[in-house]
Amino acid sequence: MMGNLNYAFCRRKPVRVLLLGLDATGKTTILYQCMGKDVKNAPTIGFNVENCQIKDLEVMFWDVSSRALERPLWRYYYPNTQGIVYVVDSNDWDRMTEARVLLHNILSDDELKGVPVAIALNKRDLKNCMTKEEMEEMLDVSEIQKKRPCRVFMTTIFPTDEIQTELMNLFEWISEEPKQKESPFSSYFWTHV
Template sequence: MVFQSIYETWRSLLDTLWKALGFEGKEGSLVVLGLDNAGKTTLLHRLRTGGDVRSFPPTDRPHQTEKFESQNIKFQAWDMGGHEAVRHLWEDYVCECSAVLFLIDAADTKRLEEASFELDALIGEKIVKGLPVAILLNKCDLEEEAMSTTEICKRIQYDDLRRMQGEDNISIFRISVLRGEGYQSAFRWIADFL
């Protein structure tokens, strides 16, 4: 009886400390952008299901995913689709979010210029002003096809993007949705903004 009382007292103190430090109850909303076939829907499915990976057809219209948790934060995400016909809608959803994930297919050299153009439009036109923007270089598990981070940074003019967005508000991460690697660091980085 005495031990149970001590246990409950300590548990209550730890729960209070946990909440006071802001580790409980944090929530955030994300907009997941990038060209079609970059891995946006697959990433969100993996996060939502706790690790299940499967292929999806291209997303044809924006849709809200179920909530998922990462880094002790509950997230709600919008999967916007990346084909050209829906990109004009990105701006409408960005204003309602806490952070932006922009996925780039690191193995798709032919479309890197197109991805760079869309990313530059988001940042250069101040659509994502003040928001943390995590650039996720997906498909890095395709070692022979995937470009290096240095090459991608040069081709998307990453230093210019950092100047426009603010150096602390943009970061780049190498990931593999298929292997479940790298995106955890992006969520830790985003967690610091919430």
């Protein structure tokens, strides 16, 4: 009985993470890859919500349609967001400016003030990729890092061991980072349940 009560009082809400980026950058694919699920190769319509256990944290990932017409709806998903995964196609030189403008636009929203962002430089398996440094400059990552925790990860869905680990590192970081901000009181309870 007491155990159940403790559980009811102390159980945390899942960490809420939004997956955003231009269309066809690989958001749904990397999420499913991380969960070990099969992917349908089709653009996301509306949204997908997936609950994942990442280490000892329960995470709710919102993978929202990025078709241009639906992007104005993204702000309705912003309240209570604790982490953002922003996915970029490292191979798509033509849309890098568009990717930067979109990223900075999202992060300028008051609802997302201080929210950590993990940037996935995705599709690293393709030959024509920009380097990490080129991409960090193009996306103006140093500007973002002045205002919030921001880390850049190189990802691909094709499992070479090294990059596969990087994909897991990304999901672990974005799940744990928001928890660094919680009061010592709530962490105490969590670790003692």
